[in-house]
């Protein structure tokens with residue numbers, strides 16, 4: 253008996269987007285709800301947080317700290333890559349446009365946001 | 379004196395209507411439904427009803443079956459729009475009203491409820507669906523031993539009966555007939571997850587393209603319709619991870635694929 257073998261296909265570059273998607277998904281599951289609670293509800297109403305917790309000075313200091321920069325970049329960029337993959341696949345299934353257009357509108361946005369975040373974090377200084 | 383009609387025999391006289399999609403290539407322009415009444419079908423499976431129709435009403439009705447006990451995987455069809463095994467679907471468990479029976483979705487029809495399996499078989503064959511021993515052993519050296527935990531790692535995937543219900547349910551396979559699909563991925567994982575096997579890289583190389591594991595968008599309905607709880611979606615997911623690592627780690631690999 254002879255088995256047929258499929259021609260070995262060209263490697264897809266999907267793993268890159270899939271890993272970014274996976275990393276963003278994990279981060280948003282771990283930190284998303286807590287972030288919404290702290291920055292969206294607790295801080296603006298001033299409940300249960302130390303004074304000046306999210307004051308301009310405190311936030312600026314956080315964004316100037318190299319570790320803080322990394323945290324902010326990871327959270328912002330990976331959340332966007334996660335959302336981009338979801339939206340891309342949904343639009344693709346809905347046949348909302350050509351693959352290139354959809355990629356630019358989703359992955360493109362995530363890439364732009366990532367680059368902008370890096371630039372802003374550098375501009376804020378150390 | 380007539381026999382009293384008891385409730386049970388009245389129930390057994392219940393008639394079921396089956397609307398069956400019929401198609402004979404070369405004769406019919408396109409598939410069309412035919413309707414059949416089967417009496418006394420209360421205790422019948424859909425497969426038994428089809429057999430009754432073939433024996434008593436229309437001998438030309440075509441469908442596949444063999445084991446009639448959910449192990450051979452040949453009687454998959456769309457029953458009321460859902461892919462199911464005809465031999466393990468009882469008519470009385472279906473909602474009242476006519477029962478619609480169609481060939482498995484997403485496959486070319488060969489005749490009536492018979493679909494073409496050629497492309498699917500090629501996909502199964504392409505993932506090296508056999509053990510490629512890690513190390514060759516002579517009989518004198520004894521068997522390839524395995525712990526219960528090592529066996530548990532792949533055992534559920536070995537339950538696949540190649541019924542193709544998962545393919546009929548998968549919207550991505552419907553979009554792209556070249557997609558390797560859930561069943562073949564379960565088969566791949568059955569061997570890649572086996573501690574005695576050494577063919578992992580060979581198999582990963584067959585699925586790293588767009589028509590490989592990356593056509594999947596994690597819909598998950600394959601695992602819902604699987605009659606053997608194989609969880610093919612899990613096999614696909616595991617191999618997205620494996621293929622993604624392979625994407626980056628291939629540069630560190632000492633042994634390059636030929």
Ligand code: SF4
Pocket residue numbers: 537538539540541542543544545560561564600603604605606607608609610
């Ligand atoms: S994975 Fe399940 S549904 Fe798919 S072919 Fe195998 S047994 Fe059938």
Ligand code: FES
Pocket residue numbers: 442443444445446447448449450451452453454463464465466
């Ligand atoms: S006849 Fe074998 S699975 Fe139904």
